Amino acid sequence: MDMLIFKLEKNSKKPLYEQLYMGMKDAIITKQIEVGTKLPSKRKLADFLNISQTTVEIAYGQLLAEGYIASKPRIGFFVEEIDELPFVENKQAKIKVETVLKGTEPYQYNFHPGKIDTESFPFAIWRKYAKDLFDFPSKEYLQVGEPQGEYELRLEIANYLYQSRGIICNPEQIVIGSGTEHLLPMILRLIETNSKIALENPGYSAIPRIHLTNKAVPIAVDEDGLVVDELENTDANIVYITPSHQFPTGAVLSAARRTHLLNWAAKAANRYIIEDDYDSEFRYIGKPIPALQGMDQNEKVIYLSTFTKSLMPSLRVAYFVLPPALLKSYQEIFSYYSATVPRFDQHILANFMKDGHFSKHLNRMRKIYRKKHDRLTNTLTSFYPTTSITGDHAGMHILISVPLDKSENDLKQIANKSGIAVYPVSDYLLRPIEYEQPTFLLGFGGVALDDVEPAIHKLMNCWGIKRSHKKGKSHEL
Known part of the structure; x- marks a missing residue:
């Protein structure tokens, strides 16, 4: 081939071998160097461009590694056939993205x-627990932890649920995951793949989009919460409900409907209630509403909650409490799963709760x-x-x-x-x-x-x- 002239800037911050590699690569892609062309030897090209053979060798090596050229022993380097990529004119003009500067709020x-109220978060205390965890060798936390989440955190959650929600459970019943969106599909798979699920209408907007195509059955909500009579007339065998503070109406499931709902679930072996204890920590009139799970005598309620409102949305720590009868099925189906919340975050939260700071923060x-x-x-x-x-x-x-x-x-x-x-x-x-x-x-x-x-x-x-x-x-x- 005729020697191609590549513009190499010796004073540039970009290394000469990279400039040469990019120049030859572009020439091959644009067909300035045709397929099958034999490239100059490293010595000849180095002499022609007044650069070292090492520079040429590194450039050739990169082209060889990416498949733009091929090497034939004792003969030399040859340009390979490269499939053309589809060309889109003015690519950036076709992508319209509305951007908001990071850290800025677009609304007054x-x-x-x-x-949440970010000004009131106890950063100093949280930082202390994070610092303590990283200051002392915690090599074991670098390995994959328990699939259901760290035992220490599950123990603290069990204690908290007993004291605040009247829920009696042990750490073995608790599964920790990174948000309701992650845990709900696990629950649905655990119960029955083809189950139909009844959802409150109106209700939590993300729920219908979580693997529920053609499975969601909307049930009306009034001032007493979910209309259980309407649920009775459907073929749903799972109901997702926010009984203590219905989202978004704020209705509380009445005592009569709680009993009615639990009786509905007890009528069939494959019926279950998923209780999302949304916003249960914050009540301004009267006493906290007891959890539905605390009334359950037939192991039909799967309790679900998060630390989104009580601590921070970005922590991404949620959990569910399984009835004992479902534990064996969970361990069989999800034995290969790993916890989706970092172990360090779990231990920071566990220590924060253990020393009473979570309760103080909530108050x-x-x-x-x-x-x-x-x-x-x-x-x-x-x-x-x-x-x-x-x-x-x-x-x-x-x-x-x-x-x-x-x-x-x-x-x-x-x-x-x-x-x-x-x-x-x-x-x-x-x-x-x-x-x-x-x-x-x-x-x-x-x-x-x-x-x-x-x-x-x-x-x-x-x-x-x-x-x-x-x-x-x-x-x-």
């Missing part, structure tokens, strides 16, 4: 129901969220009496219905343009429901206490809802 006020957060809850509801009732409030007895969000003729989506867009994020109840429907008025979830966990009242005034103002002249008391809280 965000009423997402999943946000503190109950007071903080109660103040936010009261500030939010008092602002609405004092200044906007035409706006109705429901689901305000517990949790970290409320539901509001506004007397407006616009659609929920239109109102959402208006709020977004004003720098406020709100979430329509229609986002959480499995089957359409006609509401008399546009209804939204207002999560207050991630809104600063002093921002609650200004945020509500700004939201109502952008929607055109006039402030009442009634003297409000929200500023006194």
Whole structure:
């Protein structure tokens, strides 16, 4: 072949061998060097380009490793056939990505129901436990841990459940995983592959998307929680329910319906209740609602919970408690599984709980969220009496219905343009429901206490809802 002239910049930060490799590679791809062409010997090319033979040797070696050229012993290097890749003109123009700078909040006020109060997290204490774990040799934590999660953490969870939720279980019944989205498919596989699952409507929006195509059966929810009579008329044999604080309505499953539901499950061997104890830690009126699992006499309830609200969403620690009758099946089906939560994180959390810091943190957060809850509801009732409030007895969000003729989506867009994020109840429907008025979830966990009242005034103002002249008391809280 005629010697090709490659532009090599000897003062560049990029090594000469890399420049030569890239130049020859491009020439081969663009057919400037044809297939089958014999390349110059290392000595000739080095002399021609006034570089060392070592530089040429490394460049040839990389081309050889990637299959652009082939070596024939005692003959030389030859260009290989390379399949052409499909060409897309102006590739970047075809990819439109909306980007948000990391660490920035696109809204002035965000009423997402999943946000927490990050200002109140005990970073110093958490950091101490993390530091202690890494300062002392913990070589055993570098290996894969127990499939169900670290025993120390499962023991602390069992103790916590007994003290706070009246649940009697042992660590062997607990399985730890990285979120409800990871654990629910395991539960469904454990019970029965072809099971139909009844879901609350409205309900947790992620659940229908978790391996439930053509298996989900929507069941209505009213002020007493899941309508069990409606469940009786379906062929579902599993029901997923949030009985202590229904998401998103906030309804509590009544005592009569709890008994009815447990009796429904007891009627068939393959019937089970998955109890998601959503937001059970935060209740503002009356005593905490007992867990359904504590009433279960027939081993029909699989209890599911997370540390998402009580600690932080990013921790990604969730767990379920299996009835003893399902333990053997779990161990047979999932014997090859590994825990999906890092062992170091599990031990930090276990130590945090063991020394009483988790309980202290929860008590503190109950007071903080109660103040936010009261500030939010008092602002609405004092200044906007035409706006109705429901689901305000517990949790970290409320539901509001506004007397407006616009659609929920239109109102959402208006709020977004004003720098406020709100979430329509229609986002959480499995089957359409006609509401008399546009209804939204207002999560207050991630809104600063002093921002609650200004945020509500700004939201109502952008929607055109006039402030009442009634003297409000929200500023006194």
